[in-house]
Amino acid sequence: xxxxxxxxxxxxxxxxxxxxxxEGQEKINNGKxxxxxxxxxxxxxxxxxxxxxxxxxxxxxxxxVDLSNLQRQVIHFTPDVNKPKVISAKEKINLLNPDVNVxxxxxxxxxxxxxxxxxxxDFVVDGTDNFPVKFLINDACVIAKxxxxxxxxxxxxxxxxTYVPGAACYRCLFHSPPPxxxxxxxxxxxxxxxxxxxxxxxxxxxxxxxxTGVGELLxxxxxTFNAKTMDFRxxxxxxxxxxxxxSTHPTVTHLVDYEQAxxxxxxx
Amino acid sequence: xxxxxxxxxxxxxxxxxxxxxxxxxxxxxxPSMVSIxxxxxxxxxxxxxxxxxxxxxxxxxxxxxxxxxKLY
Numbered sequence: 001x002x003x004x005x006x007x008x009x010x011x012x013x014x015x016x017x018x019x020x021x022x023e024g025q026e027k028i029n030n031g032k033x034x035x036x037x038x039x040x041x042x043x044x045x046x047x048x049x050x051x052x053x054x055x056x057x058x059x060x061x062x063x064x065v066d067l068s069n070l071q072r073q074v075i076h077f078t079p080d081v082n083k084p085k086v087i088s089a090k091e092k093i094n095l096l097n098p099d100v101n102v103x104x105x106x107x108x109x110x111x112x113x114x115x116x117x118x119x120x121x122d123f124v125v126d127g128t129d130n131f132p133v134k135f136l137i138n139d140a141c142v143i144a145k146x147x148x149x150x151x152x153x154x155x156x157x158x159x160x161x162t163y164v165p166g167a168a169c170y171r172c173l174f175h176s177p178p179p180x181x182x183x184x185x186x187x188x189x190x191x192x193x194x195x196x197x198x199x200x201x202x203x204x205x206x207x208x209x210x211x212t213g214v215g216e217l218l219x220x221x222x223x224t225f226n227a228k229t230m231d232f233r234x235x236x237x238x239x240x241x242x243x244x245x246x247s248t249h250p251t252v253t254h255l256v257d258y259e260q261a262x263x264x265x266x267x268x
Numbered sequence: 269x270x271x272x273x274x275x276x277x278x279x280x281x282x283x284x285x286x287x288x289x290x291x292x293x294x295x296x297x298x299p300s301m302v303s304i305x306x307x308x309x310x311x312x313x314x315x316x317x318x319x320x321x322x323x324x325x326x327x328x329x330x331x332x333x334x335x336x337x338k339l340y
Contacts, residue, residue, distance in 0.1 A: 037335075039335065040335060041335070128334075128335060130334055130335065131332065134334070152332070152333025152334055152335070153333055153334075153335060154333045154334065154335075157331070157333065158333065159330075159331075159333050172310070173303055173305075173310070174303050174330070174332060175303070175310075175312070178300050178301050178332050179300055191335070222330060224330075233275070233276055235305070235328045235330065236308065237305065237308070237310075238308065240310055
């Protein structure tokens with residue numbers, strides 16, 4: 001593609017990067033990325049990928065913006081409360097960078113629609129807040145041979161892992177969803193807002209590294225951090241030989257919707 | 269006593285301590301929210317009671333992390 005003068009100016013700090021350059025920026029502009037969840041992680045990821053000029057950004061989320069989201073979901077503003085999250089996100093992306101083609105899916109990712117939706121994308125981002133969908137994304141991406149980034153946050157901590165076919169998948173590390181009755185109490189939930197930005201921008205960097213082919217992805221390594229101490233750690237892992245989905249004899253061969261227990265704060 | 273590493277940090281434990289016992293002394297309240305790797309290999313939950321630790325073992329506790337608004 002030929003960049004206009006405006007585009008050369010817009011993307012100049014990427015083009016100046018020796019590892020990226022015009023060629024790398026073209027790869028970003030040709031990239032198609034699906035973001036599952038326009039929440040705490042999806043918000044910074046969508047903003048940075050839009051700013052970077054990712055050509056097509058798909059966003060899937062069935063929720064509307066809630067006042068309690070604004071503490072961390074930085075793509076949504078106060079006037080957006082009650083607006084569908086995918087619409088709110090699309091509006092901001094269009095304002096930030098008109099080069100980006102935004103495709104919205106105002107629905108949940110399910111066992112029924114997952115493979116059909118992800119097939120059009122180069123890379124999938126897990127920006128979800130619940131385990132049933134995290135396992136669904138993993139299984140769909142392993143089955144469809146799509147790379148994805150897993151992200152999880154809780155309280156002051158975050159974790160992320162990048163999957164590409166052949167590397168350890170989420171199930172290699174976490175065999176199956178935790179039982180709903182394992183949830184101890186609601187008092188153990190909550191998240192420091194900035195943690196979502198810390199982890200989301202790491203995931204966005206992984207997407208840009210994948211699209212440009214620069215550097216080494218977080219494959220076979222789980223990155224974890226605790227913002228209370230600001231200790232970062234990478235735990236080396238490897239594909240598990242009896243992984244339920246990515247091993248040579250998988251037991252998970254089709255997608256399932258796991259049951260979801262909810263731990264919401266009750267309003268008085 | 270045995271010297272092992274738990275999440276990268278040195279820890280002294282009694283000899284032949286099991287993974288289940290290690291979870292207890294590390295105050296892991298909800299073992300089903302943890303996945304455990306010993307020397308780079310994941311141990312299935314059913315084997316926590318029978319997996320004994322020895323000198324220089326490296327243990328990683330990997331916690332399930334969702335999104336903060338819901339625990340599950």
